[in-house]
Amino acid sequence: MRDELISMFIDDELDLDEKIDFVRQVRADEAFTDQAIEFLSLEKDLRAEVVERVPEVHVTSARKTALRVIRPVHLVAASLAAAAALFIFLFWPVHPDEPGEPYRFVIYRPDVSRAEIVGSFTGWDRVPMQRVGSSGYWEISLDIGPGEHRYVFLLDGDARVPDPTAVMREKDDFGGENSVLVTGTSA
Amino acid sequence: MFEFHKEKLFAYLMRMGGDYELSRDILQETFRRYLEHYSGSDASPSLLYTIARNAFVDQVRRQARQTPLDEEPCDRGNGAEHEMLIRESYHGVLDALKALAADEREVLSLAISSELSYQEIAEVMNLTVANVKVKVHRARKRIREILKGGQQ
Numbered sequence: 001m002r003d004e005l006i007s008m009f010i011d012d013e014l015d016l017d018e019k020i021d022f023v024r025q026v027r028a029d030e031a032f033t034d035q036a037i038e039f040l041s042l043e044k045d046l047r048a049e050v051v052e053r054v055p056e057v058h059v060t061s062a063r064k065t066a067l068r069v070i071r072p073v074h075l076v077a078a079s080l081a082a083a084a085a086l087f088i089f090l091f092w093p094v095h096p097d098e099p100g101e102p103y104r105f106v107i108y109r110p111d112v113s114r115a116e117i118v119g120s121f122t123g124w125d126r127v128p129m130q131r132v133g134s135s136g137y138w139e140i141s142l143d144i145g146p147g148e149h150r151y152v153f154l155l156d157g158d159a160r161v162p163d164p165t166a167v168m169r170e171k172d173d174f175g176g177e178n179s180v181l182v183t184g185t186s187a
Numbered sequence: 188m189f190e191f192h193k194e195k196l197f198a199y200l201m202r203m204g205g206d207y208e209l210s211r212d213i214l215q216e217t218f219r220r221y222l223e224h225y226s227g228s229d230a231s232p233s234l235l236y237t238i239a240r241n242a243f244v245d246q247v248r249r250q251a252r253q254t255p256l257d258e259e260p261c262d263r264g265n266g267a268e269h270e271m272l273i274r275e276s277y278h279g280v281l282d283a284l285k286a287l288a289a290d291e292r293e294v295l296s297l298a299i300s301s302e303l304s305y306q307e308i309a310e311v312m313n314l315t316v317a318n319v320k321v322k323v324h325r326a327r328k329r330i331r332e333i334l335k336g337g338q339q
Contacts, residue, residue, distance in 0.1 A: 007324035011298055013305050042331050045280055046299045050201045052272045054194050055211040057218060167216045167242070168249055 002032070006039045058108050058164050102141035103183060105129070105151075105163065110136030112155040117142075119151025119178075126154060146184025152176065189218055192232065196239055199300035203243055203293065205281045207269035216242045233307040236297065240311060283333040291326035298323045 115138035129138040168180035200210035
């Protein structure tokens with residue numbers, strides 16, 4: 001138990017009585033002092049920065065949440081049509097789980113002029129995605145049915161980009177990566 | 188809220204799996220799941236870590252189905268660029284974390300990455316607080332031994 005006081009001290013888990021106990025132990029026992037210092041030094045290494053740069057993540061649904069408070073009736077007439085389109089876009093479920101529902105693929109790439117999707121469910125034929133207004137998003141809804149699917153986005157004709165919202169990926173035979181999607185089962 | 192938690196969550200996932208790309212994907216999945224299922228509720232850090240942990244476990248299971256587990260769960264192709272983003276000085280710690288038993292790595296990753304209390308860690312990991320107390324210190328002792336061994 002005495003040992004564990006060191007971790008509890010590090011993790012700020014000691015109550016006042018335990019703190020008194022800890023200080024007494026440190027004072028009374030030199031070996032314990034050294035040990036405590038050793039663990040504290042180790043902790044500095046453990047808690048050091050892991051990476052040079054934390055990656056950007058595209059949380060596409062974040063926009064959905066951000067705009068959840070917007071209701072069409074509150075929008076001015078001039079922006080109504082555009083806003084309604086965006087509203088529908090943002091509220092449409094991205095990944096419905098119900099079998100038979102179209103599956104909606106979305107990618108945020110304002111910097112490209114063309115986005116397509118190819119996958120096992122398109123017979124690996126290119127299917128163009130639609131630009132969603134000027135939002136920077138591209139989308140397409142496809143009936144893909146239940147099962148395990150592989151797909152990738154094609155940007156500006158040739159850049160293969162796996163779906164940033166899909167966790168599973170696997171290498172294809174050409175050195176690239178495909179996204180893997182399993183539908184018909186709950187996450 | 189995500190910006191606030193992003194760095195710590197990412198560090199947690201890195202310590203759990205040691206893979207930049209995997210951690211990024213799971214981070215994204217964590218936020219997606221949070222928004223999909225909990226966006227109306229309070230964003231407690233322990234909820235986010237619970238979601239992240241579940242997403243991590245799901246991913247490990249998926250990998251296990253695709254490839255034999257524990258061969259090189261942390262090395263995926265196309266990773267050279269991402270490998271560079273891991274701090275040189277931290278590689279040794281990641282290797283040592285990898286050498287811990289899974290439950291020790293997990294409890295220690297939570298303790299050092301999050302600002303969760305032992306009580307909250309216990310909830311995330313489904314353990315008792317007493318258990319967390321024991322495991323967290325055991326993991327520190329173990330990683331100290333591993334790192335010492337590596338220096339010799």
